[in-house]
Amino acid sequence: MLIDVIAVQEAKYCHDFCIWLRFNTGEAGEIDLADVVQRYPQAASLREPEQFCQFYLDDWPTLTWDCGFDLAPEFLYQRLTGHAPMWCLS
Numbered sequence: 359m360l361i362d363v364i365a366v367q368e369a370k371y372c373h374d375f376c377i378w379l380r381f382n383t384g385e386a387g388e389i390d391l392a393d394v395v396q397r398y399p400q401a402a403s404l405r406e407p408e409q410f411c412q413f414y415l416d417d418w419p420t421l422t423w424d425c426g427f428d429l430a431p432e433f434l435y436q437r438l439t440g441h442a443p444m445w446c447l448s
Contacts, residue, residue, distance in 0.1 A: 364431045364443045366419050371411040377421070381435055389437045394429070401427045 368380040375392035395401040395410060403425045404410045413423050422428040436442050 364435045366415055366431050369415055369421055374407055375410055379434055385439055387438050
């Protein structure tokens, strides 16, 4: 099965800076994004778990927060699986 676009189908807050994700490719699991919110100044408001847990999936669907910070599905997929989507490799 060839997937043209990586999409997050479901996202659930777990704890601290961890989110459980399910992708349209069938892969699912928990990822820790603590290093991401620490690295980017745009994510400064998310350094408190009370703010971090208030994410949603927008229309793309991209993992998004009201402060304007978002993470692309391809980035999240690579973090979870350890490899880039096949179409990104060509």
